[in-house]
Amino acid sequence: MANLKEVKQRINSVMSTQQITKAMKMVSAAKLRRAQDKIVQMRPYSQKLTGILNNVSSASEGDEDIVFAVKRETKKVLLVPVTSDKGLCGAFNTNIIKATNTAISQQFSGAEISILPIGKKSYEYYKKSDYHLVDTYFGIFQQLSFEAVKEAATFAMNGFLAGDYDQVFLVFNEFKNVATQEIRVEQFLPMASSASDQVNTAETDYLLEPSRAYIIEELVPIALRIQFYKAVLESNASEHGARMTAMDKATENAGELLKELKLMYNRTRQAAITNEILEIVAGANALAGK
DSSP states (O other): OOOHHHHHHHHHHHHHHHHHHHHHHHHHHHHHHHHHHHHHHHHHHHHHHHHHHHHHHTTSSOSTTOGGGOOOOOSEEEEEEBOOSSOOSTTHHHHHHHHHHHHHHHTSTTSEEEEOOBSHHHHHHHTTSSSEEOOSSTTGGGGOOHHHHHHHHHHHHHHHHHTSOSEEEEEEEEEEETTEEEEEEEEEESOOOHHHHTTTOOOOOOOOSSOHHHHHHHHHHHHHHHHHHHHHHHHHHHHHHHHHHHHHHHHHHHHHHHHHHHHHHHHHHHHHHHHHHHHHHHHHHHHHHO
16 A cells, blocks of 8 residues: 555645646636637628629539639649647547548548648648648647738649649538537638539529629639638637647546545555554553563
């Protein structure tokens, strides 16, 4: 049985850890509220902008006049895994990396793969791989803003137009609630066909000035950058939700461990007291026997 000093040290260590996990949970809760507000406000704007674009583009014979919708044979693929900069958020980062690797092995087997990591965790993982790594934009979360995300989105869009990439996919966690995040492997480029997006939606007759082609040319880049930004915001909210849940579980586990350690401490202390009493009685009996 462990001695009292060792058990006491373990109790103090667990109590210190529990205080840290409680503080991290509170910090994550505060950050989650701000991140959740951002994504909740972004979703209607993104959906409405995409709906307008699809409605306008559906008036044409197809998407052949939209340069970002041109489909090519898949030879070069750019994957954008969106992870966090920090750990202690459960399987949040691991799941993104697993989903990215699964997509590489199953969907893009034989294609030339490039990785544009968003977040330090994906950057640190893929810098050890044999894939071509675009290491310019992984620090977006250090100062998250639309301007920073727009640069990464523009890089992917320009690469698609130049023929450097035939397809671009975003891999991120979609925020559902504090305890639930859903992994999404979403096609960023080429844009999905407007016909498939217009199923069961009512068309609106827009008056377009100066022309439909000009409007599409202006709307498409904006919509794509908003789509990219939305994915990053989804991941940001999911990260704080995952960390809050992980720290809550860690705090509960620390509490259970403390109960066991305190019980062990009391038993050890009682055993030590009993041994002392037995030694005193044995000594007394020995003296009486003389």
